[in-house]
Amino acid sequence: MSNLQSNSYDDISKNIITCNKTSEYQKVWEKEASEDSVKSAAGIDRIQKGNEIDQLLVKIPQFYENFKSGKHYGHILEFGPGYGRIPLYLSKKKDVQCNLYTGIDISINMLKKLDSYFDKYDTFPNRKLIRQENTSLPVENDSVDLIISSAVFLHMNKESVIFTLKELNRVAKKGCEVHFIGSFPNFYGLGSFPSNFISFFKGKKTNYMKFYSLSEVQDLLKEHFDKISFDISVSDFSVFHRKFPKAIPFNKKFRKYSLDNSPHSQLYNLAFGSCFSAISKK
């Protein structure tokens, strides 16, 4: 253990350490994790039938469905893993392996769940799970080969995102692979209208989505994650979300158009698609 780690974090169990910091924002996540961790992580109610692993591996982003099987990494670090939906998928369905997995989450309930699922499904046995909120990460400089974060930055305030990007930049090895999937909701996204409209009447929780423009995402990464160059794309949220009824005028047409790979549709997606992902250039 480095000094930073032993000074700032307490051991909870063999694999989990925690800092003392708590906040209202953290309490929202703890509550969601204890009520329905699948809903908290993937945004849909847990389906209480079939086998457990199928209940957990839901709404997998297309990027991971298309992921090459059998990759081996030295050190994988995931920011905001929740109960481990993405790493469980990578391990069980894509045969991804690593020497060390580090999971960093704000919620201790989530990390405890992740730890027990990883044991149960024989996933990444050498792991370090860290509960923190905007605290320096007890991870060595230039030590990580793959960084993953899916649907986390969009909930955080922008100062926390900048703090986190700087920390991730610090720990990334040169040439590190980085996947920020579904991370930055598009301010101009047509698909954001329905949820914004509803939240206008229902009020917003502290972890409600924060919006970005494409140039804001590009500048943010250039300034605070300068070790890596990124390709920005729109994740499979596309224009109107696939869950939205076909009855919405032009919804089906929009969706079909947004998924076709023509240069026009790619431009259109970048302008009006719902959520940006940033993936390190190969």
Ligand SMILES: C[S@@+](CC[C@H](N)C(=O)[O-])C[C@H]1O[C@@H](n2cnc3c(N)ncnc32)[C@H](O)[C@@H]1O
């Ligand atoms: C929507 S869930 C996504 C979970 C997981 N990445 C997935 O795709 O299934 C967001 C996760 O990020 C965690 N989180 C939110 N804000 C965080 C922060 N500031 N630091 C670390 N984790 C955070 C939450 O506790 C939760 O587990």
